[in-house]
Amino acid sequence: MPDQLLFAIEVTMNGLMAGVLYALVALGFVLIFKASGIFNYAQGVMALFAAMTLVGIQNGQVPFAHLINAVFGTEVHHFGWHVPAILAILLTACVMVLFAWIVERYVLKHLVGQPDIILFMATIGLAYFMEGFGDLMWGADIKKLDVGLPQGGSFWLEENTAWLGGEGFYGFFIDKLDMVATVVAAILVASLVAFSQYTKQGRAMRAVADDHQAALSVGVSLRFIWVLVWSLAGFVALVAGIMWGAKSGVQFSLSLIALKALPVLMLGGFTSIPGAIVGGLIIGVGEKLFEFLIGAPFLGGATENWFAYMLALLFLVFRPQGLFGEKIIERV
Amino acid sequence: MLYREAGDFKTSYQKDSQTFPLKFDRMGYWTVMVVAFLVVPFVINDYWANAVAVPFLIYAIAALGLNILTGYAGQVSLGTGGFMAVGAYACYKLMTMFPEVSMLVHVVLAGGITALVGVLFGLPSLRIKGFYLAVATLAAQFFLVWLFNKVPWFYNYSASGQINAPERTVFGIIVTGPNTEAWAKYLFCLIFVVVLAWIARNLTRGMTGRKWMAIRDMDIAAEIIGVNPLMAKLTAFAVSSFFVGIAGALFFSIYLGAAEVGEAFGIQKSFLILFMIIIGGLGSIFGSFAGAAFMVLMPVFLKNVLVGGLGWPTDLAAHLEFIIVGGLIVVFLILEPHGLAQLWRLTKEKLRLWPFPH
Numbered sequence: 001m002p003d004q005l006l007f008a009i010e011v012t013m014n015g016l017m018a019g020v021l022y023a024l025v026a027l028g029f030v031l032i033f034k035a036s037g038i039f040n041y042a043q044g045v046m047a048l049f050a051a052m053t054l055v056g057i058q059n060g061q062v063p064f065a066h067l068i069n070a071v072f073g074t075e076v077h078h079f080g081w082h083v084p085a086i087l088a089i090l091l092t093a094c095v096m097v098l099f100a101w102i103v104e105r106y107v108l109k110h111l112v113g114q115p116d117i118i119l120f121m122a123t124i125g126l127a128y129f130m131e132g133f134g135d136l137m138w139g140a141d142i143k144k145l146d147v148g149l150p151q152g153g154s155f156w157l158e159e160n161t162a163w164l165g166g167e168g169f170y171g172f173f174i175d176k177l178d179m180v181a182t183v184v185a186a187i188l189v190a191s192l193v194a195f196s197q198y199t200k201q202g203r204a205m206r207a208v209a210d211d212h213q214a215a216l217s218v219g220v221s222l223r224f225i226w227v228l229v230w231s232l233a234g235f236v237a238l239v240a241g242i243m244w245g246a247k248s249g250v251q252f253s254l255s256l257i258a259l260k261a262l263p264v265l266m267l268g269g270f271t272s273i274p275g276a277i278v279g280g281l282i283i284g285v286g287e288k289l290f291e292f293l294i295g296a297p298f299l300g301g302a303t304e305n306w307f308a309y310m311l312a313l314l315f316l317v318f319r320p321q322g323l324f325g326e327k328i329i330e331r332v
Numbered sequence: 333m334l335y336r337e338a339g340d341f342k343t344s345y346q347k348d349s350q351t352f353p354l355k356f357d358r359m360g361y362w363t364v365m366v367v368a369f370l371v372v373p374f375v376i377n378d379y380w381a382n383a384v385a386v387p388f389l390i391y392a393i394a395a396l397g398l399n400i401l402t403g404y405a406g407q408v409s410l411g412t413g414g415f416m417a418v419g420a421y422a423c424y425k426l427m428t429m430f431p432e433v434s435m436l437v438h439v440v441l442a443g444g445i446t447a448l449v450g451v452l453f454g455l456p457s458l459r460i461k462g463f464y465l466a467v468a469t470l471a472a473q474f475f476l477v478w479l480f481n482k483v484p485w486f487y488n489y490s491a492s493g494q495i496n497a498p499e500r501t502v503f504g505i506i507v508t509g510p511n512t513e514a515w516a517k518y519l520f521c522l523i524f525v526v527v528l529a530w531i532a533r534n535l536t537r538g539m540t541g542r543k544w545m546a547i548r549d550m551d552i553a554a555e556i557i558g559v560n561p562l563m564a565k566l567t568a569f570a571v572s573s574f575f576v577g578i579a580g581a582l583f584f585s586i587y588l589g590a591a592e593v594g595e596a597f598g599i600q601k602s603f604l605i606l607f608m609i610i611i612g613g614l615g616s617i618f619g620s621f622a623g624a625a626f627m628v629l630m631p632v633f634l635k636n637v638l639v640g641g642l643g644w645p646t647d648l649a650a651h652l653e654f655i656i657v658g659g660l661i662v663v664f665l666i667l668e669p670h671g672l673a674q675l676w677r678l679t680k681e682k683l684r685l686w687p688f689p690h
Contacts (some may be wrong), residue, residue: 039463070644110666117408118665122609125661262467300482309471316460324597
C-alpha cells in the first residue's frame with residue numbers, strides 16, 4: 001500500500017479515538033438536555049472540576065489551602081496521605097452527586113418555567129462559578145492525573161503493522177489511552193442505555209424527558225429525576241475528566257472541551273444518545289483528516305480549532321435538527 | 333417629590349415621544365453630559381483613564397452592539413470577540429495603509445467592514461435558531477481568530493504576530509500610540525459612545541427596532557404580520573457588528589495599543605460581553621451601560637479590596653472574581669432576569685409615587 005494512504009488510515013483511526021472522547025463529553029450534555037431541556041454549558045467545567053477533585057483527593061491535598069494560608073498565615077498543603085485510585089474515584093463521584101443536589105436545590109428549582117436561553121445562561125454562570133471555585137479549592141496549577149491507566153503508544157500494534165508500508169512507514173501509532181477510552185465509553189453507553197431501559201428510575205427519567213407534566217401527573221418526582229440526571233452527567237463528566245486529564249494533564253483547557261462538544265451535539269442532534277456518539281466520531285475523524293489533507297499542507301495548520309464548528313454550521317443549514325434529532329415543529 | 337409628570341405638560345407629539353419624558357430625567361441626562369464632556373477631561377489621569385473610563389466606554393459600545401442583536405432581535409451570539417477582532421484588524425490595516433487619514437474615519441470604516449463580515453455570518457440565522465445559532469456563531473469566533481493568527485497579511489508580517497497601534501491623530505491631537513494624553517483617549521471614546529448610543533436608542537424605538545423585537549418575540553408571527561425576517565435579522569447583524577467592530581477598533585487602538593488576537597479577542601471576551609448585557613438587562617440601552625460599568629468596575633474593586641486592602645495574593649483575587657461573577661449571574665437570573673435595567677425601572681416607578689405610594 002502507498003505510504004500516504006497508510007498515514008491517512010492512521011489519521012482516521014486517531015480521529016476515531018479523539019471522536020470517542022468528544023462523544024463522552026457530548027453524552028453528558030445529551031443526558032441533561034433530554035431530561036430537563038437545559039443546555040448545560042457547565043459540562044466541560046464539571047469534567048475539569050471532577051478531575052481536579054480526583055487528583056486532590058488522591059494526593060491528599062488540603063482543600064482551600066491557598067485561601068487558608070492567605071487568611072491565617074499558615075502553611076498547610078497536604079494531609080500527607082495517598083488515597084487509592086478506586087476509593088478516590090468513588091469519593092469524587094459522591095462529590096459530583098452532592099454538586100448535582102446543590103445545583104438542583106439552589107439554582108434549577110428557582111428557574112423552573114424560564115425560557116431556555118435563561119437556563120442556558122444560568123449554566124454559563126454556573127460554569128464560571130465552578131471554575132473559580134475549583135481553582136480556589138485545589139489550586140490552579142497543572143496537575144498530573146494518574147489512576148493507573150496505560151500510557152504511550154502501543155508498540156505491539158506498531159511492530160505488527162510496519163510491514164504494510166515502505167521505508168518511511170513505522171506502523172500505526174495509536175495511544176493506548178485512547179483504546180482504553182474507547183472501551184470505557186462503550187461500557188458507559190451500554191450501561192446508560194441499560195439503566196434507562198430496565199430500571200424504574202431509568203424509566204422515570206425517560207418519562208420526564210418525554211413530557212414533564214405527564215410525568216408529574218403519574219407521580220414521578222421531577223426534582224429527584226433532575227438530581228439523578230445531574231448526578232449521572234457528573235459521573236460522565238468524571239469519566240471524561242479522567243480520560244482527558246490522563247491524556248493532557250488537569251488544567252484549565254480541559255473545560256474548553258465543552259466547546260468542542262457543542263458541534264458534536266449539533267451534528268448528532270441534541271436529543272439523541274447515538275447521535276452524540278456518531279457526531280463525535282464524525283467530528284473527530286473529520287477534523288483530523290481535514291487537518292492532514294488540506295489544513296496542514298495548504299492552510300498553515302491548526303484548522304482543528306474551527307473545522308468542527310464550520311462543519312456543524314454548514315450541516316445545520318441543510319438539516320437544522322441534526323442527524324438524529326427530533327424534527328423541530330413550530331406552531332404559532 | 334421632584335420626580336413626577338405632574339406639571340410637565342406636553343404640547344406636541346415630538347415632546348410626547350421623547351426619550352426622557354420627565355423633566356428630572358432630562359436634567360439628569362444633561363448634567364451627566366456636561367460632567368462627562370466638560371469636567372472629567374480636565375481631572376482625568378492615566379490610572380483612571382486606563383483602568384476605568386476607557387474600558388468602560390469601549391465595553392459599553394460592545395454591549396450596546398450585542399444588546400441590539402441579542403436583546404432586541406433575539407439572536408444569541410457567542411462570536412462577539414471574533415467580530416471585535418475584525419474591527420481591530422480592519423482598523424490596524426487602515427491605519428497602516430493610510431497614515432494621513434483621521435482616526436475617526438478609520439474607526440468608522442472598521443465598523444463598516446465588521447458589519448459586512450457580521451452579515452456574512454448572520455446568514456445562517458435564517459435557518460438556525462436559538463442554541464443552534466449560538467453555537468453556529470462560535471464558528472465565527474474560532475474561524476476569525478484562527479484567520480488573524482494564520483494569515484500574516486493581517487498583521488503586516490510582523491515577527492511577533494502582534495499588531496501595534498502607530499501614532500495617529502484627530503484634528504492634530506494624538507489619540508493612539510504611547511504618547512497619547514489620558515483626556516484625548518477618554519474624549520475620543522466618549523464621542524463614539526454618545527453618538528452610537530444615540531443611534532441605538534433611535535433605531536430601537538423606530539420601525540427597525542420594532543421589527544427586531546417582533547422577530548425576537550416570535551419570528552413566525554412576525555413574518556405573518558409582514559416583517560421580512562431576512563431583512564430584520566440581517567440588519568440586526570449588520571448594526572450589531574458595526575457597533576462591535578467599532579468597539580474592537582477602539583479596544584485595540586486606544587485601550588491596548590498592542591494586541592494578540594487569541595488573547596485580546598478570544599472566546600472569553602465573547603462571554604464577558606454576553607454577561608454584561610445579561611447583568612445589565614437584555615433589550616435596554618441603559619442596561620448595556622450598567623452592565624459594562626459593573627463588569628469593568630467589579631474586578632477593579634475586588635482587586636483594590638482583596639489585594640490592596642487585605643493583602644491577598646492576586647491569583648486568589650482572580651479566582652474569587654470568577655466565583656463572584658458566576659454567582660452573580662445565577663443570582664441575577666433567579667431574582668431579576670431583566671437585569672440592572674429592570675431594577676432601575678422599578679426604582680423610578682417607586683420614586684414617582686414617593687412619598688405617598690397609594
